[in-house]
Amino acid sequence: MFYFFYSGFSKECYTCVSSVSWEDCMKNSRFFECEKLFPETPAEELFCLSVVRSKLRTWNQQIIDYAKFCSPKV
Numbered sequence: 001m002f003y004f005f006y007s008g009f010s011k012e013c014y015t016c017v018s019s020v021s022w023e024d025c026m027k028n029s030r031f032f033e034c035e036k037l038f039p040e041t042p043a044e045e046l047f048c049l050s051v052v053r054s055k056l057r058t059w060n061q062q063i064i065d066y067a068k069f070c071s072p073k074v
Contacts, residue, residue: 011033011034011035011043011046012031012032012033012034012048013031013032013034013048013068013069013070014026014029014030014031014032014048014068015029015030015031015032015067015068015069015070016028016029016030016066016067016068017065017066017067018065018066018067019063019064019065019066020066021066022066024066025066025067025068029068032070034046034047034048034070037070038070038072041072045072045073046070046071046072046073047070047071047072047073048068048069048070048071049068049069049070049071050066050067050068051065051066051067051068051069052064052065052066053065053067
């Protein structure tokens with residue numbers, strides 16, 4: 001199961017990945033200028049995207065991943 005949240009129009013984004021929590025994700029975040037990652041995409045189509053992914057592993061162990069990253073509007 002995936003949940004996607006647009007943080008709104010942004011040319012800048014603190015990106016991160018964690019399987020612990022949003023707080024842990026942000027502790028290890030890196031700053032990116034989205035326009036430099038996607039130079040061919042118009043700035044108004046870039047977002048800082050937040051994603052929460054939940055999956056069940058063997059023995060019904062639930063794993064939750066948190067991530068933020070630059071993304072072009074789809």
